[in-house]
Amino acid sequence: MNRNMALFFLIMFAIGTDSFIVSPLMPTLRESFGITVAQSGWFVSAYALGYAAFALIAGPLSDGWNRKRVLVYGLFAFGLFTLLCGFAAGFWQMVAFRFLAGVSAAFASPQIWAAISQLVKPQNVLKAMGIATAGLAASQMLGVPLGSYLAASGWHTPFFAIGAAAFVLAILAAILLPAMPASGSKNASIWGRYRSLMSGSAPKLSFIAYFLFQFGNFGAFSFMGTWLSDRFHLSVAGVGTVMLFLGLGNMIGSFWGSGFTARFGQRHAFAYGVIFISLLYLLLPFMPKLALVEAAYFLIFLALGMLFPLMMNALQRLSPTARGTISSLANSSMYFGTTLGSLTAGFLYSCSGAFMSVSLLAAVCFCLSLGLFSGSGAFSAVSPVLSHKKQTLKQ
Incomplete structure (x- = not known):
């Protein structure tokens, strides 16, 4: 294996x-x-x-x-x-x-x-x-x-x-x-597979939550370079160096985040991770030194490296017979979230002239995503779709 x-x-x-x-x-x-x-x-x-x-x-x-x-x-x-x-x-x-x-x-x-x-x-x-x-x-x-x-x-x-x-x-x-x-x-037809997958509230809430998460994530990420250039006068090469730290943090979180999850459980690990990155995004605009900003971004992407597998695992558990459909829908949600998040963040940044509006957007989207994921039961021990079907059969 x-x-x-x-x-x-x-x-x-x-x-x-x-x-x-x-x-x-x-x-x-x-x-x-x-x-x-x-x-x-x-x-x-x-x-x-x-x-x-x-x-x-x-x-x-x-x-x-x-x-x-x-x-x-x-x-x-x-x-x-x-x-x-x-x-x-x-x-x-x-x-x-x-x-x-x-x-x-x-x-x-x-x-x-x-x-x-x-x-x-x-x-x-x-x-x-x-x-x-x-x-x-x-x-x-x-x-x-x-x-x-x-x-x-x-x-x-x-x-x-x-x-x-x-x-x-x-x-x-x-x-x-x-x-x-x-x-x-x-x-089964393409539409039939989507209709079967999206029956019940759990899948709907889960995919809306995933869309909102990526909306805030990529909205803030898209204007990271612009803000670093405006605030700290970084060159393209300087922004590229920060990107290396982000990628390193993300890779470390992806590799070793499962240990943190094993200790606290998927539901609590996801909640702690979302709250952590939300707070860091709110603090970012007030950090006076570039070194602090780099450290904050490293920690944000370290947490994101842990959170992404958690979300993908939660989505994959929605249906054992539609895993390809789930993966594709998740990827499309990410792309649409990226597009709309970037446009919204660009509008906010240009109107306010401050990154605070973008970081606030990210934090709000993350918290809404956390609430919807919690409400969907996606991180419960039993698949929310299977649980829903069992309850329906009992009735």
Whole structure:
């Protein structure tokens, strides 16, 4: 099982790195394709759009297929289209390949969370999800510097490297992972799977809670660099250094957060973590020194590294037959939360001219999320959906 966890870590690292690696390539890509700054933003947006648009479809479909095959084929497609990005001869070719890479990732990535719940013993699920989350955290920390290093020999090289790595990971997944046959009905429609999943109040409250959490999280994260530049006059390189600390904290929390959870229990660990980061966000605007801000951000992302596996585990427990659907819906909720949270935070920051409004938004969203998760029973010892069904049968 350890080799499977190592494989899941590497897959999440590769997919996450593909998202972050474009950032340092932007100036070179603009020059190579002769495009404007606004047009270059499509290299990021096309990937995100492809992922968000197809994640809601990929999840329900994968619940009716062999999950191992979906993961392997998704990784091969992801590797192919990422590799083709390195051969793109024009702007629209690059946009198309980035979009298709995002679509492929939408099929591959949710299978990791679903496979963990399907393959790992219940007592080890949270730890395994922490390891997968650490792969994303490592990509966040290393994606930009890795892209810069690989691009030293040309902008094509990072795409070739990630594409080749995806092929290797697909082969390893095909060899190492056991078959994971469909957990739900093969004939169920996409809408039917969502309707079955969302029956009852527990799933509705849980996904609204997850959306609100990501709304506040990414709303505050999106304007972290702007605030650090305005308040402490940091350069782009200075903000990048802070990002390294954030990624390190997030990775440490992902790896070792399960120990904290084991001590206090999932419900209390989640509540303590949410209250902790809410207080730190409220204190951030009043910290006079950059060193204090860096320490606070490190602790925030340390806690976030622990909280994300907790939420994913709680969502996965909503239904044992719709894990792919749950993973995809969670990812889509995150993307929509990121988009709307960034827009709202930008409006608040521009109107108030102070980061306090953004940090207050984050704290309020975190607390609302905590209340909704608590009300849903997502962190109870028994799955809230199964509990609801048992009560219905008794009646």
